[in-house]
Amino acid sequence: MRNFEFLSPTKIIFGRGVEERVGEEVKQYGKKILFHYGKSSIFKTGLYDKIVKSLKDSGIEFIELGGVQPNPRLSLVREGIELCRKNGIDFILAVGGGSVIDSAKAIAVGVMYEGNVWDFYTGKAEPKSALPIGVVLTIPAAGSEASKSSVITNEDGWYKRSLNVDIIRPKFAIMNPEVTFTLPPYQTACGVADIMAHVMERYFTNEKGVDFTDRLCEATLKTVIENVFIVLKNPTDYNARAQIMWASTVAHNDLLSTGRIGDWASHMIEHELSGIYDIPHGAGLAIVFPAWMRYVYKHSIERFAQFAVRVWNVEPNFESLERTALEGIERLRRFFKDIGLPTTLKEANIGEDRLEEMATKCTEKGEIGNFVKLNREDVLNILKSVVG
Amino acid sequence: MRNFEFLSPTKIIFGRGVEERVGEEVKQYGKKILFHYGKSSIFKTGLYDKIVKSLKDSGIEFIELGGVQPNPRLSLVREGIELCRKNGIDFILAVGGGSVIDSAKAIAVGVMYEGNVWDFYTGKAEPKSALPIGVVLTIPAAGSEASKSSVITNEDGWYKRSLNVDIIRPKFAIMNPEVTFTLPPYQTACGVADIMAHVMERYFTNEKGVDFTDRLCEATLKTVIENVFIVLKNPTDYNARAQIMWASTVAHNDLLSTGRIGDWASHMIEHELSGIYDIPHGAGLAIVFPAWMRYVYKHSIERFAQFAVRVWNVEPNFESLERTALEGIERLRRFFKDIGLPTTLKEANIGEDRLEEMATKCTEKGEIGNFVKLNREDVLNILKSVVG
Numbered sequence: 001m002r003n004f005e006f007l008s009p010t011k012i013i014f015g016r017g018v019e020e021r022v023g024e025e026v027k028q029y030g031k032k033i034l035f036h037y038g039k040s041s042i043f044k045t046g047l048y049d050k051i052v053k054s055l056k057d058s059g060i061e062f063i064e065l066g067g068v069q070p071n072p073r074l075s076l077v078r079e080g081i082e083l084c085r086k087n088g089i090d091f092i093l094a095v096g097g098g099s100v101i102d103s104a105k106a107i108a109v110g111v112m113y114e115g116n117v118w119d120f121y122t123g124k125a126e127p128k129s130a131l132p133i134g135v136v137l138t139i140p141a142a143g144s145e146a147s148k149s150s151v152i153t154n155e156d157g158w159y160k161r162s163l164n165v166d167i168i169r170p171k172f173a174i175m176n177p178e179v180t181f182t183l184p185p186y187q188t189a190c191g192v193a194d195i196m197a198h199v200m201e202r203y204f205t206n207e208k209g210v211d212f213t214d215r216l217c218e219a220t221l222k223t224v225i226e227n228v229f230i231v232l233k234n235p236t237d238y239n240a241r242a243q244i245m246w247a248s249t250v251a252h253n254d255l256l257s258t259g260r261i262g263d264w265a266s267h268m269i270e271h272e273l274s275g276i277y278d279i280p281h282g283a284g285l286a287i288v289f290p291a292w293m294r295y296v297y298k299h300s301i302e303r304f305a306q307f308a309v310r311v312w313n314v315e316p317n318f319e320s321l322e323r324t325a326l327e328g329i330e331r332l333r334r335f336f337k338d339i340g341l342p343t344t345l346k347e348a349n350i351g352e353d354r355l356e357e358m359a360t361k362c363t364e365k366g367e368i369g370n371f372v373k374l375n376r377e378d379v380l381n382i383l384k385s386v387v388g
Numbered sequence: 389m390r391n392f393e394f395l396s397p398t399k400i401i402f403g404r405g406v407e408e409r410v411g412e413e414v415k416q417y418g419k420k421i422l423f424h425y426g427k428s429s430i431f432k433t434g435l436y437d438k439i440v441k442s443l444k445d446s447g448i449e450f451i452e453l454g455g456v457q458p459n460p461r462l463s464l465v466r467e468g469i470e471l472c473r474k475n476g477i478d479f480i481l482a483v484g485g486g487s488v489i490d491s492a493k494a495i496a497v498g499v500m501y502e503g504n505v506w507d508f509y510t511g512k513a514e515p516k517s518a519l520p521i522g523v524v525l526t527i528p529a530a531g532s533e534a535s536k537s538s539v540i541t542n543e544d545g546w547y548k549r550s551l552n553v554d555i556i557r558p559k560f561a562i563m564n565p566e567v568t569f570t571l572p573p574y575q576t577a578c579g580v581a582d583i584m585a586h587v588m589e590r591y592f593t594n595e596k597g598v599d600f601t602d603r604l605c606e607a608t609l610k611t612v613i614e615n616v617f618i619v620l621k622n623p624t625d626y627n628a629r630a631q632i633m634w635a636s637t638v639a640h641n642d643l644l645s646t647g648r649i650g651d652w653a654s655h656m657i658e659h660e661l662s663g664i665y666d667i668p669h670g671a672g673l674a675i676v677f678p679a680w681m682r683y684v685y686k687h688s689i690e691r692f693a694q695f696a697v698r699v700w701n702v703e704p705n706f707e708s709l710e711r712t713a714l715e716g717i718e719r720l721r722r723f724f725k726d727i728g729l730p731t732t733l734k735e736a737n738i739g740e741d742r743l744e745e746m747a748t749k750c751t752e753k754g755e756i757g758n759f760v761k762l763n764r765e766d767v768l769n770i771l772k773s774v775v776g
Contacts, residue, residue: 005402012394015390215611219607220600223600223603242597
């Protein structure tokens with residue numbers, strides 16, 4: 001087990017009706033805020049009206065910036081930065097899923113920086129300060145509500161890159177599972193794949209003696225696996241929606257990383273897919289993750305066997321732990337298929353013509369992954385294995 | 389699942405050698421501090437010298453108050469309050485286990501209050517502010533390093549009572565598993581019983597639809613159950629010590645309470661035992677908890693069956709879930725015995741003469757417990773069932 005620091009200071013406010021408390025929470029940090037959101041869904045569900053009322057009741061002035069797209073764009077981030085500067089904004093409220101939150105985080109660091117905000121995403125510069133952020137979560141998936149991550153897509157070259165610093169962790173996250181009742185099945189499933197990927201990136205580590213985080217990872221995966229089927233059958237099952245929503249936060253607030261280094265190659269490969277083809281991150285992960293597993297499992301058959309036995313209830317085959325390991329990977333793939341996700345590029349309408357380009361972009365800074373190091377050739381092989 | 393708020397803002401600094409960072413951490417909060425500790429162990433292990441060096445290197449002035457006993461006493465708390473006031477102390481550093489930390493927390497709220505600090509423990513008053521606290525942990529057990537709890541014993545009547553407020557959560561907890569290598573087997577086992585009790589108090593709830601926290605609880609219990617045997621055989625096994633130490637924090641920082649109400653009757657009954665007989669809290673819990681379970685299990689055979697199957701790997705008996713439930717309880721009792729703890733009052737050298745007194749004191753404010761409500765008669769029956 002490695003030395004670690006853990007600090008997850010986001011205040012979680014979870015349950016029915018909690019969105020009405022947004023005004024009182026925001027008031028502790030700001031008076032004039034940017035109200036940042038995505039497309040039309042918050043109007044349809046009435047969430048927009050509730051938030052506006054709560055902000056007004058608390059005497060908070062706000063400027064709106066909507067239109068965040070999935071795979072949030074750098075151009076809108078730049079617009080947000082200008083808007084904040086012009087209006088003397090002191091707090092950003094993100095109402096939405098991971099894309100909106102990640103966009104808000106980018107604006108928050110960009111406002112405080114004279115240079116090009118994209119520098120933070122290419123590693124050219126590190127942010128020293130950020131406007132405080134708060135979240136009203138509408139999609140359980142990215143875990144951005146309590147994470148130190150922000151992922152932004154630069155339309156100039158369709159680069160999708162991430163920033164990871166503690167100063168962008170939100171001050172609070174308001175989470176009402178009822179808000180997720182209207183999420184369509186496909187989006188629900190994409191969220192689940194994203195949550196599971198956050199756990200699995202941490203699970204596949206070379207670190208020994210990390211039983212506790214292993215078991216916490218397995219607990220999170222099992223919870224999500226069981227509850228997604230309940231939700232797909234009955235989208236308004238409060239408790240099942242709640243399990244998935246709370247799991248999405250814990251999956252990515254770094255509790256599950258304590259004492260270990262995760263892999264993250266699958267995320268990097270997927271970022272090329274969704275950066276270029278604009279598919280949901282979760283859909284891309286459903287394609288990439290089982291393929292990555294099949295490519296690397298021999299590196300530690302024991303760890304993949306543990307994954308199979310403890311997460312997927314595979315009976316261990318002591319004559320061939322390899323079969324056990326492979327059965328776990330296959331159950332993951334079937335699970336993604338069962339909840340309606342693509343597991344090949346073809347199923348996501350992605351052709352073979354840009355595989356080389358993706359492999360190149362993905363490894364342009366060198367090998368990726370920590371559990372197993374992958375070069376350009378490896379990434380290409382993984383992509384080729386799921387052409388369909 | 390119930391609505392909840394969750395905020396665990398303690399910065400965890402975990403691993404080999406981290407105690408050397410205490411000075412730089414303290415410096416962020418105070419200049420003149422109270423260095424609070426227990427008996428001689430920190431001198432024997434060299435921890436005292438390391439901390440003094442780190443504090444001096446960071447230019448921090450400190451006043452010492454040692455002598456905290458297990459089941460920390462109100463009289464020492466009062467002494468600490470006086471000391472802080474006289475010397476203009478602005479921060480308290482607790483170096484030790486739960487007793488030292490709980491004592492520090494009591495001093496921290498007492499300094500800011502003109503009345504009697506015991507008022508906070510009897511519910512007569514609620515603390516509005518506290519001096520900031522930091523921790524260097526030496527015993528994984530109480531989870532006080534990141535919790536909102538403090539338990540103090542008033543020698544006037546031997547009342548052991550608790551305070552639970554967010555303002556006493558420590559700012560940081562420095563945790564080096566190597567520091568626990570010298571813990572004797574009995575103290576190690578008592579710590580494990582305390583950790584498990586914190587989880588089990590939360591596990592036995594009437595709340596439905598809380599799979600995620602159920603599974604996190606089970607993960608924590610299984611981790612501790614497996615690793616204690618490794619540690620008892622080889623006290624210097626770093627990874628096993630580390631699993632137990634990190635589990636002790638997560639067991640009591642309220643992550644495992646999210647969305648549910650725990651029981652806590654066993655803790656209240658045990659407080660009478662250790663308040664009067666001054667036995668280790670963990671030893672008392674090893675006696676009380678299985679007895680409580682046998683007394684209440686019919687309230688929810690399903691939940692006890694789940695505990696048996698998922699935590700203790702009992703094969704479910706579908707013709708008699710009751711047998712499954714009872715087998716889980718029996719495995720817990722045997723486990724406590726196997727790690728060297730008492731499971732009857734007699735084994736802890738406690739006679740039958742004060743059972744009535746304990747049952748009365750325990751229920752003087754009314755029924756206890758949430759999973760099952762217990763009155764004086766119930767508490768008496770539970771105590772009588774473990775006379776030995």
